[in-house]
Amino acid sequence: MSVSNQITITRTDRALDFIKRHPLFVLGLTMVTIIVICALFAPAIAPFEPGKINFKHKLVPPGLEHYFGTDALGRDIFSRIIYGTRTSLLIGITVLAVSIAIGLPIGLVAGYYGGKVDHFLMRISDVFLAFPPLLLPIAITAALGAGLFNAMIAIAISWFPWYARIVRGAVMRVRSEQYISAAKAIGVGNLRVMLGHALPNSLTPVIVQASMDFGYTILAAASLSFIGIGAKPPAVEWGLMVAMSRSKFLDFWWTAGFPGLAIFVTVLAVNLVGDGVRDILDPRYKGHS
Amino acid sequence: MLKYAAQRLIMMVGILIGVLIITFALSRILPGSPVELMLGHKPTPDQIEEAIKSLGLDKPIVAQFWDYLRNAALGDFGTSLMSGRPVLEEVTTRLGATFELTTLAVIFVVVLGVPLGVVSAVRQNSLIDHLSRTISIAGVALPLFMTGMILQMLFHGGLGWLPLQGRIGSEVLLDYPFATLTGLYLVDTLIAGEVGAFLSALAHITLPLLTLVIASIAVVTRITRSMMIEVLGEDYIRTARAYGYSPFAVYYKQGLKATLIPMLTVVGLTYGYMLGGSVVVEFVFDWPGLGGYVVGAISRNDFPAVMGVTLFLATVYLSVNLVVDLLYFAADPRLRTP
Amino acid sequence: MDILKIRDLSVTFPSLGANTRAVNGVDLTLRQGEVLALVGESGSGKSVTSLGCLGLVPTPGIVTGSVKLDEYEIVGAEDHQLQDIRGSGIAMIFQNPMAALNPFFTIASQLIAPIRKHRNFDYETAKNEALISLGKVQMPDPQLALEKYPHQLSGGQLQRVMIALALACKPRVLIADEPTTALDVTVQAQILLLLRQLLKDEKLSILFITHDLGVVATLADRVAVMYAGRIVEIGDIKPIFAEPKHPYTKQLLATVPRLGRSKDNLHAIEGQVPDMAAPPSGCAFHPRCNQCSEICRTDIPVLQSFDENNKVACHHPVHISSGGSNGATVLTNEAG
Numbered sequence: 001m002s003v004s005n006q007i008t009i010t011r012t013d014r015a016l017d018f019i020k021r022h023p024l025f026v027l028g029l030t031m032v033t034i035i036v037i038c039a040l041f042a043p044a045i046a047p048f049e050p051g052k053i054n055f056k057h058k059l060v061p062p063g064l065e066h067y068f069g070t071d072a073l074g075r076d077i078f079s080r081i082i083y084g085t086r087t088s089l090l091i092g093i094t095v096l097a098v099s100i101a102i103g104l105p106i107g108l109v110a111g112y113y114g115g116k117v118d119h120f121l122m123r124i125s126d127v128f129l130a131f132p133p134l135l136l137p138i139a140i141t142a143a144l145g146a147g148l149f150n151a152m153i154a155i156a157i158s159w160f161p162w163y164a165r166i167v168r169g170a171v172m173r174v175r176s177e178q179y180i181s182a183a184k185a186i187g188v189g190n191l192r193v194m195l196g197h198a199l200p201n202s203l204t205p206v207i208v209q210a211s212m213d214f215g216y217t218i219l220a221a222a223s224l225s226f227i228g229i230g231a232k233p234p235a236v237e238w239g240l241m242v243a244m245s246r247s248k249f250l251d252f253w254w255t256a257g258f259p260g261l262a263i264f265v266t267v268l269a270v271n272l273v274g275d276g277v278r279d280i281l282d283p284r285y286k287g288h289s
Numbered sequence: 290m291l292k293y294a295a296q297r298l299i300m301m302v303g304i305l306i307g308v309l310i311i312t313f314a315l316s317r318i319l320p321g322s323p324v325e326l327m328l329g330h331k332p333t334p335d336q337i338e339e340a341i342k343s344l345g346l347d348k349p350i351v352a353q354f355w356d357y358l359r360n361a362a363l364g365d366f367g368t369s370l371m372s373g374r375p376v377l378e379e380v381t382t383r384l385g386a387t388f389e390l391t392t393l394a395v396i397f398v399v400v401l402g403v404p405l406g407v408v409s410a411v412r413q414n415s416l417i418d419h420l421s422r423t424i425s426i427a428g429v430a431l432p433l434f435m436t437g438m439i440l441q442m443l444f445h446g447g448l449g450w451l452p453l454q455g456r457i458g459s460e461v462l463l464d465y466p467f468a469t470l471t472g473l474y475l476v477d478t479l480i481a482g483e484v485g486a487f488l489s490a491l492a493h494i495t496l497p498l499l500t501l502v503i504a505s506i507a508v509v510t511r512i513t514r515s516m517m518i519e520v521l522g523e524d525y526i527r528t529a530r531a532y533g534y535s536p537f538a539v540y541y542k543q544g545l546k547a548t549l550i551p552m553l554t555v556v557g558l559t560y561g562y563m564l565g566g567s568v569v570v571e572f573v574f575d576w577p578g579l580g581g582y583v584v585g586a587i588s589r590n591d592f593p594a595v596m597g598v599t600l601f602l603a604t605v606y607l608s609v610n611l612v613v614d615l616l617y618f619a620a621d622p623r624l625r626t627p
Numbered sequence: 628m629d630i631l632k633i634r635d636l637s638v639t640f641p642s643l644g645a646n647t648r649a650v651n652g653v654d655l656t657l658r659q660g661e662v663l664a665l666v667g668e669s670g671s672g673k674s675v676t677s678l679g680c681l682g683l684v685p686t687p688g689i690v691t692g693s694v695k696l697d698e699y700e701i702v703g704a705e706d707h708q709l710q711d712i713r714g715s716g717i718a719m720i721f722q723n724p725m726a727a728l729n730p731f732f733t734i735a736s737q738l739i740a741p742i743r744k745h746r747n748f749d750y751e752t753a754k755n756e757a758l759i760s761l762g763k764v765q766m767p768d769p770q771l772a773l774e775k776y777p778h779q780l781s782g783g784q785l786q787r788v789m790i791a792l793a794l795a796c797k798p799r800v801l802i803a804d805e806p807t808t809a810l811d812v813t814v815q816a817q818i819l820l821l822l823r824q825l826l827k828d829e830k831l832s833i834l835f836i837t838h839d840l841g842v843v844a845t846l847a848d849r850v851a852v853m854y855a856g857r858i859v860e861i862g863d864i865k866p867i868f869a870e871p872k873h874p875y876t877k878q879l880l881a882t883v884p885r886l887g888r889s890k891d892n893l894h895a896i897e898g899q900v901p902d903m904a905a906p907p908s909g910c911a912f913h914p915r916c917n918q919c920s921e922i923c924r925t926d927i928p929v930l931q932s933f934d935e936n937n938k939v940a941c942h943h944p945v946h947i948s949s950g951g952s953n954g955a956t957v958l959t960n961e962a963g
Contacts, residue, residue, distance in 0.1 A: 024426075127307030131599070132606045133565035135583075136311075139599045142587050143315035219432050223569050226434045227584045242434060249438060250446040250453075260435035268430035275426075524726035528789075530683055531721075532714040532741040532796065535707065546731045622776040623730055 025276025031269030039085040046079035069254040095217040098156035107167025125161030148231040170202035212274035215267040367593035376597030385472020387578030391563040394501035402506045406513025428507030437500040437573035454575035458489040497574045520547045557613035631657035636692035645904040649675040651856035662833045664843040667853035715745040718798035722805040724785035728777040735773040760791035783814035855911035862937025872944040
């Protein structure tokens with residue numbers, strides 16, 4: 001018998017090895033978990049009402065009572081940031097859901113039928129991609145009227161071509177697989193083949209892309225709020241908070257600094273998770289080490 | 290080659306029409322009708338009817354679109370509701386400011402980002418690599434407006450070195466007047482020989498430029514890095530090394546040429562990113578360009594202006610991509626010769 | 628005269644979990660003017676061995692042992708010193724000629740630059756030399772070929788270009804890493820014929836790496852059989868083909884289909900090539916060997932001579948006198 005050199009690998013070993021190999025992903029995941037907890041339990045975590053105005057305490061620097069200070073209306077910034085996590089997470093989920101809802105069927109149809117249908121659909125998405133980033137959301141929001149909901153729809157509409165493309169690519173790859181020909185040869189209908197085979201295969205790249213896009217959607221919404229067409233008071237949104245601090249931020253840095261930091265940390269965390277998801281799920285990616 | 294260019298041009302026109310369809314559709318789904326917006330105060334039914342006729346809103350929708358298309362082709366993007374002047378005129382006066390800012394930004398990003406990416410790829414896992422990757426990851430997460438405001442806090446509020454906003458000191462325009470020949474202040478002041486004005490323009494452009502550069506250099510470096518890594522794994526790199534090329538010659542001569550071609554696409558995308566980013570950056574720094582104009586227009590419901598600028602910038606972006614496509618064609622021998 | 632001496636060459640690729648020993652103590656000697664074939668399946672380590680001869684093992688790999696070209700030690704040498712040897716000392720031609728040349732440069736620039744460097748010519752002389760070389764490899768219209776880009780030439784033509792490049796640098800040793808594997812069969816034959824011709828004309832010493840025994844029979848003087856990073860049998864070609872001593876060699880030869888034999892007997896070697904990150908204990912071939920015994924599982928066999936020129940690494944080399952139809956003779960003309 002050959003000498004057996006097997007070592008039992010415990011689940012803890014596997015977990016530790018995973019953490020060692022994907023440290024940034026785990027870090028991001030931890031941060032995102034904290035953010036989600038803040039969003040879910042905001043009323044319990046936030047010491048003050050986010051909308052509570054208190055002129056006597058306006059523009060107070062960070063301290064023991066108000067951890068992050070107060071803004072020009074005396075509202076506690078820390079509480080507003082905690083409540084802002086809800087908005088940001090909502091934005092990310094909504095925008096991506098709508099974008100995928102539009103892009104997925106388009107990509108499926110384009111990839112599956114190919115030919116003229118594909119050509120036509122791809123030209124349409126080319127039109128959407130012809131706009132520099134943010135401009136189309138700005139135009140759409142201006143048409144629909146300012147507001148967070150409209151801004152989210154606008155961003156989602158501008159973004160769907162990416163998902164259409166991804167799904168289309170995945171479907172095309174699957175289409176050339178032989179088992180599709182086999183299924184069709186035995187008479188399985190087009191729709192069933194599409195839904196049964198093509199769709200599941202396209203989910204992985206979509207998930208990878210969505211996890212990487214989450215951060216971008218938050219940034220886009222914050223930018224739109226910042227220039228005044230996104231979230232409007234009394235909504236609690238970090239970009240809006242920065243916008244409202246613009247006249248005073250040079251002397252009262254915390255009114256802009258903490259919301260900005262919140263955006264940064266959230267987007268960073270989500271990006272780390274997204275990168276990790278991509279590294280893990282997409283074996284073709286020859287990225288860093 | 291010519292055939293390729295013609296094909297691409299036709300495609301671009303097709304896409305432009307699509308863009309026009311979108312802007313047209315958007316302008317027709319406004320919550321307030323264009324008439325009310327234009328007339329402002331509560332208009333009488335007669336005034337409304339007159340306005341509808343003059344705006345051509347009583348025609349069938351297809352005819353309206355056709356008018357719209359024809360006008361756009363002739364350069365008529367409508368009239369700004371704020372100023373009463375043609376949108377095209379508003380655009381051309383502000384063009385230089387945006388062009389100066391975005392073009393300089395793209396140049397800096399490419400000149401700084403590409404070598405950084407190359408070095409990162411060649412010396413993987415070195416200090417430079419880790420440093421640039423960390424900055425990349427962080428740089429992508431910070432919104433443009435925050436970067437801009439932080440720079441303002443640092444360099445103006447804190448150190449007082451650089452001006453807060455604007456394109457040039459207002460006193461400069463009085464003391465050191467110069468002719469705007471190109472619309473690029475940095476160039477015009479030098480041509481006019483007004484050093485004081487030049488320095489003021491330089492000081493004013495620094496922070497907005499820095500903001501744009503910081504935001505996108507991360508992305509460009511990362512993309513260059515991964516493209517270069519892919520190229521370095523190619524067989525022909527191994528052949529070159531097998532015949533005695535030094536690592537330097539291999540990377541920077543053979544490898545780089547292979548990377549530069551897909552880099553063209555990156556440059557095109559970066560330019561697009563700059564155009565989009567200029568909206569926020571110009572707003573933060575009160576830069577008198579198209580981006581700032583759009584923000585002002587939105588807040589005042591000047592819809593023709595918003596649409597006009599959007600259309601204009603989309604056209605510019607498409608043109609840039611067209612040029613990139615053509616350059617691609619010229620640079621890659623596999624496309625040029627059958 | 629021994630021109631290339633490889634002694635105890637090992638290449639290890641460290642990785643999380645287990646290190647992969649792609650090459651495990653290889654001894655080889657290439658004599659001047661001969662063709663030594665290095666045979667093995669994919670994953671046996673033969674390509675890595677050839678890269679080790681040029682100091683071109685990809686970065687995470689650690690190379691130990693010795694590779695000497697004449698008296699010059701390659702393992703551990705500084706890169707800038709090796710740059711002179713690469714091409715003019717040892718020239719290498721690779722498996723996939725379509726990928727081996729830079730698609731963004733003309734054939735001319737890719738030939739002329741190394742020629743200028745290694746032979747110290749100016750541009751015109753180097754260009755001339757390139758033309759001469761292209762003529763030697765029977766390239767139709769060398770002048771035109773120089774101006775083309777790689778994507779404009781066929782696989783066979785590109786391989787000729789590679790051979791021309793190698794020749795023009797006037798190397799002491801030519802290492803050919805599966806040069807015909809990626810080509811069509813007819814083109815394969817052409818290239819092999821060309822190599823045979825050049826062998827004589829240019830008096831080359833060639834280390835020829837392949838998994839194709841037919842090719843070995845056509846070109847080689849000696850053959851070394853590699854398995855799991857080790858040489859398991861080495862020697863003159865006729866005796867090894869006639870009476871292979873190592874069970875692996877024997878099985879390899881038996882897998883070659885032959886005219887006249889019954890079609891039912893398509894022979895395959897049982898089992899699979901070992902995972903080099905976790906190789907079997909003792910003799911790496913033992914799981915697949917029908918002569919396996921206790922000692923095979925524990926002790927690694929050492930290369931030992933069994934006659935003047937031939938060595939085998941096996942605890943139970945197939946005995947010369949065990950008759951029957953053990954060995955397959957590729958060289959004898961069975962068809963009659």
